[in-house]
Amino acid sequence: MNSITQDVKYRLSILSYATKHGVTKTAIKYRTNRQFIYRLQWRYEGTPASLQPRSRRPHHHPNQHTSQEMTLIQNMRRRNPHAGLVVFWVKLRKRGYTRSITGLYRCLRRIGLKRKSIPNPKYIPKPYQQALFPGEKVQIDVKVVPSACIVGQADARGEKMYQYTAMDECTRVRYWEAFQEQSTYSSTVFLQHLVRKCKFPIHKIQTDNGFEFTNRFGPSKLEKLTLFEQQLAAYGIVHQKIRPYTPRHNGKVERSHRKDNEYFYANHRFYSFEDFKKQLAVRNREYNNFPMRPLAWKSPNEVLRSFLATV
Known part of the structure; x- marks a missing residue:
C-alpha cells in the first residue's frame, strides 16, 4: 500500500x-x-x-432476482448470445419474466452475460487503377450551395444555386460552373462547356447515380438515356457510374467539395446569381494554381502544363 x-x-x-x-x-x-x-x-x-473502509453494499435484497429467474436468464443467454438488450428482454417476457428492462441490464452486467458483439468484417479496399494521363477519367458531381450563403434579394426570392464540378483524376484540375437548377439539362450544358474549355480530350466521365446524370434507378423499367448520357454518346465519352450509395468511389471530387465548405462557403455570401458566378470563378482560379501534396507540392495547372509539354 x-x-x-x-x-x-x-x-x-x-x-x-x-x-x-x-x-x-x-x-x-x-x-x-x-x-x-x-x-x-x-x-x-x-x-x-x-x-480500509469496506463496501457497504448489502449481500441480499428483498427484490433481487430469484434463482428461477437467474436460471431462465442464463439458459436464454446461452441460446441467444448475440441478441440485443431489447430483443433479449422481449424473449424473456414471453417466458414469464416480469422485471423491467433496466433491472435486466443491471443483472446481465453483474453476472457478465452482456451481449457478445460480433466484430464487423474487415474492409479490404480493392486496388484502384490510377489515371495515367489527363482526360483518362474525369469525376463530375453537383453541390447544393448552402442556404446560409444566399442573402439579400436572392434570399428573399428563394433562389437556389448549384455548383457543378468536374475534376481530372490525373492532374486534379477542376472546372466549376454555377447553375440555378439541378437537372439533366444543366448537366448537359455543363458537359458542353467542359469539353469546349478542356485542353485535353476526355475519354471517361464518372458520376453518381443522380437523376441529373442517369435514369438508372428511375421508375420506368426501360432505362431511357438522359440528355446528359446522349451528349456523352455524341462525344464518344464513356460514362462510368459509381456503385449506389458509395460516394467514396467519387472521392476526389467529394473531398474537394468538403474543402469548399471549409474555405469558401464558410466565409462567403452571395447577393445574386451573378455575384455567385463571379466569386466561383475567382475560387476556381485560386484552386487550380494552389500547390497540393498529392502532386508533390505542385499546382494542378503546373502538372497539366508539364504533361502537355511532353506530348
Whole structure:
C-alpha cells in the first residue's frame, strides 16, 4: 500500500489512543461508540490495509432476482448470445419474466452475460487503377450551395444555386460552373462547356447515380438515356457510374467539395446569381494554381502544363 487515506489515519490514531488510555476514554475523546473501537481492534492485523473502509453494499435484497429467474436468464443467454438488450428482454417476457428492462441490464452486467458483439468484417479496399494521363477519367458531381450563403434579394426570392464540378483524376484540375437548377439539362450544358474549355480530350466521365446524370434507378423499367448520357454518346465519352450509395468511389471530387465548405462557403455570401458566378470563378482560379501534396507540392495547372509539354 503506497499511501494511507485520511480514514485509515483516523482509525490508526483511535487504536493508538485506545491502547494507552482504554476504550472508554477513547470513545469520549473521539466522540464515537465503543462498539466501533472494538470492531477496529478485531479487524486490525498490523497493517493499514486491514483498516480500509469496506463496501457497504448489502449481500441480499428483498427484490433481487430469484434463482428461477437467474436460471431462465442464463439458459436464454446461452441460446441467444448475440441478441440485443431489447430483443433479449422481449424473449424473456414471453417466458414469464416480469422485471423491467433496466433491472435486466443491471443483472446481465453483474453476472457478465452482456451481449457478445460480433466484430464487423474487415474492409479490404480493392486496388484502384490510377489515371495515367489527363482526360483518362474525369469525376463530375453537383453541390447544393448552402442556404446560409444566399442573402439579400436572392434570399428573399428563394433562389437556389448549384455548383457543378468536374475534376481530372490525373492532374486534379477542376472546372466549376454555377447553375440555378439541378437537372439533366444543366448537366448537359455543363458537359458542353467542359469539353469546349478542356485542353485535353476526355475519354471517361464518372458520376453518381443522380437523376441529373442517369435514369438508372428511375421508375420506368426501360432505362431511357438522359440528355446528359446522349451528349456523352455524341462525344464518344464513356460514362462510368459509381456503385449506389458509395460516394467514396467519387472521392476526389467529394473531398474537394468538403474543402469548399471549409474555405469558401464558410466565409462567403452571395447577393445574386451573378455575384455567385463571379466569386466561383475567382475560387476556381485560386484552386487550380494552389500547390497540393498529392502532386508533390505542385499546382494542378503546373502538372497539366508539364504533361502537355511532353506530348
